[in-house]
Amino acid sequence: MRGIGVSAGLAYGPVVLVQPPVRPPSDEPAPADAEAALADVKAAFEAVASGLEARAGAAADTAKEILGATALIARDKGLLKAAGSLLKAGKGPASAIEGAVDQYAAQFEALGGYFAERVTDLRDVGARAVARVQGLPEPGVPSLAEPSVLVAEDLAPAETATLDKSLVLGILTEGGGRTSHTAILAAQMGIPAVVQVAGALAIPAGALVAVDGDAGEVTIDPDPAHVERLRSRVARRTAALAGSRGPGRTSDGHTVALLANIGGPQDAEEAGAQDLEGVGLFRTEFLFLSTDRAPTVAEQTDIYRRVFAPFGERRVVVRTLDAGADKPLAFADLGPEENPALGRRGIRLSAERPELLDAQLEALAVAARETGADVRVMAPMIATAEEAAWFARRVRENGLPKAGVMIEVPAAALRARHVLADVDFGSLGTNDLAQYTMAADRMQGELADLLDPWQPAVLDVIAAACEGASAAGRPMGVCGESGGDPLLALVLTGLGVSSLSMAPSKVPIVRLSLSLHTLADCQRLAGLARQARTAQDAHDAVHEAASTELTALL
Amino acid sequence: MPTRTVTIASSVGLHARPAALFVQAASATGLDVEIARPGDDPVDATSILGVMALGAKHGEEVVLSADGDGADEALDSLVELLSTDLDAE
The missing domain is CATH 1.10.274.10 (PtsI, HPr-binding domain)
Structure with a gap:
């Protein structure tokens, strides 16, 4: 079986099925007795x-x-x-x-x-x-008696977040996608995961499976030699990564900051303890998803303080509240929309409810002053230069030194030169950028091929954004999942990206990948990818031309 | 029927941990214990959902009542429980 590998590593163990919730039968008869x-x-x-x-x-x-x-x-x-x-x-x-x-x-x-x-x-x-x-097993993740591989249609974010890392060897889902929350959280927790595995739910409970979270390969009841081969590849990778330390740089010394994507204080503590250069994306909405009223400035300040503290003087890039679409908030709901991904979300929600943005900026400013952290704030869903300027003004009025924008709408990518003129930096959100460039819903697992970040059209839009940033004299980073792909990281660097933010578990392999190539190599690989006709061709061309020292580990 | 009026001391109100501890203690008495907001219909004090649905917050008063042998002693111990900030322990 094969799916999409979304969280690296090898898992080998018995399958435990996660039962989906069941509804009462729609035509349940009245009881006789x-x-x-x-x-x-x-x-x-x-x-x-x-x-x-x-x-x-x-x-x-x-x-x-x-x-x-x-x-x-x-x-x-x-x-x-x-x-x-x-x-x-x-x-x-x-x-x-x-x-x-x-x-x-x-x-x-x-x-x-x-x-x-x-x-x-x-x-x-x-x-x-x-x-x-109804005589059916209880839904959800059962209590695990031994380390196991979870198999599910998909996991709710809350289910993924509460998994016990010591008992969950790996995760397989029939649904989900490259950028679904299950994938993002699994990578963050360092649990190997493969999504979009057709037929996974038919694997009998207790069967032994080997899961390769890089290649997306799933083998049921593998023969010992196969497990051995997988193990030795993982061992080679572990050995190669053990020597990967320090700031990100190409072999000829071109620096590319390696940063973490985090969602809250606990992530911050874990990422802060690792060898990385700060945070490239702190997703603040995860902290507010479970509450039914707007958090106060004092409550937010407390959370931000705890997020900033573990990073000392390292940078922390904060994305302001990105609600709407797939992440509705009880207290910031503007009512149902026909097309929420294209509706009033991100900065558009902030424009409707500026008091939410102001409270957040005020809390960030207080926490930044108190901890001395290098805090930079960016807005999601910016489409125009006016929106960027409006946001930058509000950030500075609240006493925060650096304002940036997410580049995830193709319009902003194409006009990056003007969009970035009034702000200090841009950050490519490649997940949403792919969704909007390819007109393919991120939540539709069946559309995963269209959402492949190797799609040459997506790479062209990224290239345009990087050219605009360079013309405006502003740095451009990447904070989508593609920043954590060791091959794509080379392409992005070649296109002019100066920082890569990813699940912390992916930093070592990306650092190693950069250290095995010069900037000129990266530029050549970027050229190969953009010349390709299809996403698969782009990936294969870069895989072929990249250092074999790297590709032997993938 | 013996009754007692008591002010909720727990900072989060009669909810979560405090509610669970109270319901367990009320069940342990073996008596029919009821709890109400003053003037309102009482609910079964051994029902966690009933107790939580009262929505009794910190500083608000509730009325406890019980019937049977040892009702007074049982109520006294429940009053003591509610007069403590159960969430602080």
Whole structure:
């Protein structure tokens, strides 16, 4: 089997299937015997409660408490009673559970604040009981008894974020894509992952699989010689990377800053401890996704302080709130849109709700002053020079020294010379840039080929942005996932990019790749890629012409 | 029926950890314990969802009631629990 490798490394171990959530059957009949149905519902809740308690027993402090409290919800008499009333009213068992959960969820949501946060736990209990009462396995990542390879349709961001790195050897998904959140978080956590693996869900639970997160290769029940070959390649890579240290530079000394993409204080602590030159993309919206009101300046300042501190005097590039489209926020929702990826998101949302941007800039300025960090702020979804100038003015009014813009809209790339005139730097968001250049939705896994960052058209747009930046005398970086591809990093450097930001786990291989080539090599490779007719040809031409010392490790 | 009025001491209100601890303690009494906002209909104090749905915040008052043998002692211990900042421990 083959998919798209999105997080490097080799995983070899038994498969554990992550069950998708099940809904009650749409035509669930009324129970013949309401008493017996109530007993079934009660047994389902009890099974969920015991399962949660068993997990609580094995978990550490915080998780133990949360799981214990969730078990109490599963045993709740009020919830059972509400389900009982619905059974009497003619609902089937699974529908009754869902209905009872909805009733309480509505009450908690109305209370808001702390109470609304509990709705997630309540719905989790409901989803488990709905599956149980139908005799199906509970949804979600099961508790793992041994290190395993997870196989799922796709993982929710919350599921990925809470994985135990010591027990999850690798991740395979049938859905997802190169830039889905599962892929991004897996790379950040250093868990080998392959997405878009057709037929992955049909792999029997417990089967042994070898997963190559670089090549995207998945082998079921591999023979020992194959595992050995994979192992030795990973070992060669590990050995080669052990000697990769210091700032990014080509073999002839041209510097390319190697930076981390991070999403919060914990990422910051982990990345700050590594050998890299700072942060090229701090995605602030991840911090606000779980709250239903705008965070205050004081709350934000506290978070930013914790993000900046681990980097000392190194740079931290902060992207202001990028809500909308695939990342709707409860407190910054402008209502449903026909086409959210093309709607009021990023800077367009900030223009509608400037108080959100001002609060964020104020908090960033305070945290920057207090920590002494080299903080640079950039706006997402800039399309025109006017938007860039508007943003830069607001940044400076709030006392922050450096303003930049994301280059992810082709319009801004083509007009980079003017867009960058009023700001200090540009940063190519190659994931969205590919989406908008190819008119292909990032969230549509089936369109992964169109979203391939090797698409020559995408490379042409990047080249135009770099030429504009050079004419304006401004540095241009890359903070999309393509910056972490050791071959593409060479092409980007050849096109004139001066910093590459990526999942921290990818920094060593990119550093090694740069150190094996001169700037002239990079320029030649960039030329080869742009001359190619297809994405595959572009990749193959660069792979062929790059140093064999590098390609032997890929 | 014995009743007690008590002010919620937990800084996050009667929610999350404090609510779980309270419900566990109420269940452990083995009695029918109820909790209400003053003047409102009482809810079962052994139901975590019912207790959380009260939405009792820090500094607000709730009324506890219980029936049966040892009701007074049980209520006293529950009052003590709610008068402590359970989230601080």
